[in-house]
Amino acid sequence: MAKASPSRQSAFHVLTGLFSLPAGARLGIGPTIAAAILLGIVAASVCAPLYVPYDPLAMDSLSRLRPPSDAHLLGTDQYGRDIFSRVMTGGRVSLLIGVGAALVSVGLGLAIGLVAGFFRAADGLIMRIMDSLMAIPAILLAIALVALNGPSLGSVIIAITIPEVPRVVRLVRSVVLTAREEPYVEAAIALGSSMPKILIQHLMPNTLAPLIVQGTYICASAILIEAILSFLGAGVSTEIPTWGNIMAEGRSYFQIKPGMIFWPGLLLSLCILAINLLGDTARDLLDPRLKKREG
Amino acid sequence: MEFKSRDFSDAARVLKIRGLKVGLAGRPEAAPVIDGIDLDIRAGETHCLVGESGSGKSVTSLAIMGLLPRGALEVRGGSIDLEGVEITQASAAEMRGLRAMRLSMIFQEPMTALNPVLRVGEQIEEVLNMHTDLSAADARQRTLDIMEQVHLPDVERIYRAFPHQLSGGQRQRIMIAMALVLDPHLLIADEPTTALDVTTQLQILKLIAELQARKGTALLFITHDMGVVAEIADTVSVMQNGRIVERAPIHELLTAPKEDYTRKLLTAVPTLAPRAARPDARGGDVLKVADLEMVYGGGGVLRRGGGVTAASEVSFAIGPGRTLGIVGESGSGKSTVARCIMRLIDPTGGAVHVAGTEISRLPRRSLRPHRKHLQIVFQDPYRSLNPRWTVARSLCEGPINFGTPRAEALAHAAELMEIVGLPRDALRRYPHQFSGGQRQRIAIARAVAMKPDLLVADEAVSALDVSVQAQVLDLLDDVQAKFGIAMLFITHDLRVAAQICDEVLVMQKGRVVEHGPAANVLSDPHHAYTRTLIEAAPGRHWDFANFRALDTAPAPGPKGETA
Amino acid sequence: ETTITAVMHSALRVLDPVITTAHITRDHGYMIYDVLTAVDETFTPRPQMADWTVSEDGLVYTFTLRDGLMFHDGAPVTGEDVVASLTRWGKRDSGGQLIFDVTASLEAPDDKTVVWTLSAPFPPLLNVISKQSAVPPFIMPARVAATSSDETITDYVGSGPFRFVEDAYEPGVSVTYEKFDDYVPRDEPASWMAGGKVVNVDRVVWTTMPDSLTAINALAAGEIDYLEQVQVDLLPILDGAPDVTVEMRDPLGFVTIGRPNFLHPPFDNKKVRQAANLALSQEDVLATMMGSPDYYTICGAIFGCGTPLGDETGSEPITSGAHPEEAKALLEEAGYDGTPIVLMAPTDVISLTNQPVVAAQALRNAGFNVDMQPMDWQSVVQRRAQQNPPSEGGWNIFFTNWMVPEISDPLINVMVNGRGNEAWFGWPSDPEIETLRAEYVQAADDAARKAVAVKIQAHVMDNVNYIHLGEYKMPQARQNTIQNMIPSPVPVFWAMTKEAD
């Protein structure tokens, strides 16, 4: 949050605001490239079933671990499945996990955070629970949760979501706590607006910008955590290819057939890179200092 | 009133600026921020730079210091000559050598200009360490000396203090000590007293004058406060849109300004002569406050030893159509009283009657119907409107809460826009598309939309430029006359209080020390504190708007001085 | 001082070789304990701690302990210790239980003698107590053997060729053994678990490497001496390591199997089981698991190819590749209604991850509706014990592996138990096979036993008590400085030598 209180509109604060915000023209091409890459990967993944040459699950025990060839663009894995088909299809699920985890954590976190931020009575208990959830190491929680529910898509998303929720809650709560001191909120109280109305109409929109940013980070880290869970044997079933479990399955073959890690890894890294970059750009663009500058 | 009238034509020229142009970095096509200014300052001279907000005063000072923000602003042309050194061409190392030795600067905000994590003594001493070969002991002694010179008490203790442990005035003294410890030839002060209350401001101004006289320093003093200018300036430059439109010795400027812009600036300055009181109320009091008390932070289970008593035994009443002003220095409890009345906080004692209802104890829910009787306008025009809402939505929020149909509320909002002097189509715009003054008008419209009986204005014009301030004050006057609203007007600026209030209430440390008709309080103060306040008001003997001295001295102090 | 650093196939966590059937614990047992008798490489029982005589009627076995037997704490091994150890073992081991069912008495008349009296003849007794898997009767001090058979022991004194170094033990990480200087080996050459256990190294350290790639790299870099199992796909990494030898230790290897649940549809129907048997192909499963045919054998013998009882009668449907069409036809005949088959697929045990995936695919090809449920091995272990219908937390089929010696006869092989609820998971009620097993116990000689075994083989293939998916072997790898390792199903550290660096 900008510390500069706009009440002191000294030139220097205007300057610093301007200093760290990219005016449209100065964003550079980075975000554009990032967006293009991301769109490309998303499109390629979503449309994967239309163009991949093989069923990503079709095995052929007689052509295992083949090097790239005309028949198999990126070769085959240890089940003789076509790596190209798996990687492209895997993107769908990985992205789904990313987006799913982001939406669920942001949604839950927003609801809980608003309540905690505004209702003093609930705050203590909610925050203690959130502290506890944060204190439990996420990865261990995830392994336990996946063991509990079986490694379905849903349980992986939930497992990734639970440790993220407290972070979102803290974020939302802190925004609400700051925003409720804003004069315009006090003005709304003076105008006789009810608490729910203030909460939803005045305070919630403030959380939007930081949540978008947070959401992109959650999305990126969810894709990554899924890979780590797969590595530890607690990821999504190999019947549903994801970048994570393709890499995890390929990890023993790292030296013999690096493609199994390289290709999904490349797409995954590019994706996360792009998402993070867009998140950073969003943060810069949504920087509250921007709004004040325009005044 | 006496003005400075020394002649500096023989003194050595310390700073010489010719045709200085500053523009946005990397955007040569954009209009320059500083558009070819000339400026001369000679040893011992106090040169004041005035002008409305955004006219380029700070940018000028930063250009002289070589501190224009990299990547945002750059010098486009012209020269800045400091005793023969060309600053626009100087290397970073040369610039570092000049700073503090030959040229230093004091900034507006003593709160933020000092590094909060370093001891203030160390911060002064750092200047010595950077620029001299003094031994540690000598440096420390020099530091203590200069701290004595700026009249800091108990220098040994303050040396070790962190900025947050000092008052605003003390911090500004540290800044001054830091700027002057190496006896620079040029001192730039960018609004060094704007953030301070009047009494402290007076002390700081005196201090600067004293040191300047002793060391013969040239002073470039930036301010928007004409009162201050009148007190200290030898020469005044008036800036507008990056140009210097008029330059003259102080007396000449105040008595016979040549440029329209200068005239406009001067006429906007309110006088300390109290206005004629409005006719007394016909009906009963709109607001009656009795023995209001507010203690912050007391009563907590873990916090023993009581809290801060921000207000106690505050009682007053306001009739319809009348204005009561609350004045007092910072922290005296003015806002606390306002917030208690608005029930933004719950007073710990006393009673508040609004339109006949005692509201200080009402639970929030039953309070809501009474909200429409009282409305508030805040100081900060940038934060008092929801930046994500259109003006129309902000204006309709209250009426809709009280059951007005949306269409009707909108129609009323459009009328209000006219009343506050904004175009109707402004309804569709967002707050950031307006200037501070315009936003304050919108905030007033929003309050008025509720047809309240009482309007509380907490420093409603303090953040605005004098010229804008005058317009908003006029607006408030109009609205009040039109709707017969009672107004509680909080300000630290006695001129503003004089211009708008029927009655004035002076607060100090949470208590009411004086209360009466504005004319009485301002021209015949009984309490010593009120007198200090009035005496500290800079330029209080000058009637800027009429380019002459005030004939009725506003505050006949014990030994009332006259112009 | 020679130390052998060995990476074993899994971490040693349970130190009681009687309470568990885990291989690593059995291997640990052979390090620190000794056994009365043991089979050699021809599956023939040989004397180890004791010699024996059998009475004419086959009811009295008399064991005589050899001289010089001593526990690591210095106490001599007595008949009393043997009786206590055998008794505890008899409560845990399924073969042992059968013997104790017909035991009249087991006692130690003196320090050197143990007399085992039966109420009915039990011809395979020596084979059972000499078996090297799953739970061999290790001899412990009587005080240790007094521990309940449902509780793990906490005193690790044995009389074997190595001593357990308790201070250096980190469960799941490493175990250290030191040569037991007072151990007196037999004079015969070592052969499997029999013969003289001559220790030529001072110290053996077993460490665990959770990551197989790391283990191979460590071996190639000379950081460890011995890798018990090498993933075949990773062998090329060792090509570049001239100091490492890759070889087969155990000529018998492992079998991998699928076990259907007999309690619930559709596998309660023999035809459906047969369809599954047809749908699957040993080759597909094995090729995926092992990669190279050098390391797997298509083998239809449920008691193992190359074992005395091994026979491939009736195994054609599973050994001749996948038969999706015939399977479909059979399914139709059986009236399979498309009920989803809950197939449990463990994700965290490398040797068990492939079979379910391949099988699921093959079953689908044959028209089964497969609900493959991935879970960790622990969940499989828990769930396979559930007798509920699959829709209520039960299951239809799971896969596991055995070492060949663990399935090599009808008394050891738990999957041919047909006692319904008392049988192994899957709970087939198969009176026919129970009759055959009784016949086997009573068979007088090897030829008669083999004849019964062939009948059991034929029955299992027809009734599909389980799906025998073939045999595979795991290569081991060692530094060339390690010499004289004897071939054995159990990795043993006696006989072996290590050149000083």
Next chain:
Amino acid sequence: MFGYILKRVLATIPVMVIVAIFVFLLLRLTPGDPAAILAGDAATPAQLERIRDRLGLNDPLHVQFVTWAGQILRGDLGTSLISNTSVSGMIADRLGPTLNLAVMTIVISVLLAVPMGVIAAWRHRTWVDFLVMSFSVLGFSVPVFVIGYILIQIFAIELRWVPVQGYKPPADGIGPFLARAILPALTLATIYVALIARMTRASMLEVLGEDYIRTARAKGVRENVVLFRHALRNAAVPILTIIGTGFALLISGVVVTESVFNIPGIGRLTVDAILARDYPVIQAMILLTAGIYVVVNLAVDISYSLFDPRIRY
């Protein structure tokens, strides 16, 4: 100060209690049976049942919880269901490697990341900034195990500078310790460096815009002094915070890194315990890690006052 610490320490009690209850319930709801791990593949249901009885797994949940809580309060972490050794002993054996690794990682990360962030902020929107930010985004986007494999491949296999795997305590000599710990520490550090560098940059950017930085420059202070003496100390609080909360991230990295580099630490211990349903070990470990997390963050909170005199407790 003391009062504040006491208050904070007391405030961790409800957190730990919630953690304990949560973990306990979660585990008991999770399918899996330690008895089956103990007994192995061939055990019959009846045998398993008897073992479960012995282990107390057949008691009602609340009885098990009360028993366990009672033990914990007496400072007894219980006995592993699988290896029948004391949990505190197991943890003691394996805490060292992880702590050493974690400390080394944090030291490396801070030494690398803070200067990186400072310089990126100082040279905002230049190629230096771009480079630092690219690196730090990259650090986020490559899974830990891949980084580990790559480092092993390069430094242990190709260059043969260090061993592939393993762990030696510093007591065995600092050389062998460093040789084995450096790759895992670097692996773990990538993500941490990314995190800290990013936060340092953001925080420095904020601080560099502050008035007192301008004051320092107006005094003619050298640029490096401006950055490190004036700016960095003011930027420290968010950096410390991220170091504290990043600790959680470190833990998940540790789990993977310990596998890849075969380090006998507590991360691996916990994962193994979860996979084996060794309840006492899991419960103790999660309580312990949660406790460490809470303590680290408490320490971070307290250390704020070292950097910022305005924060006083």
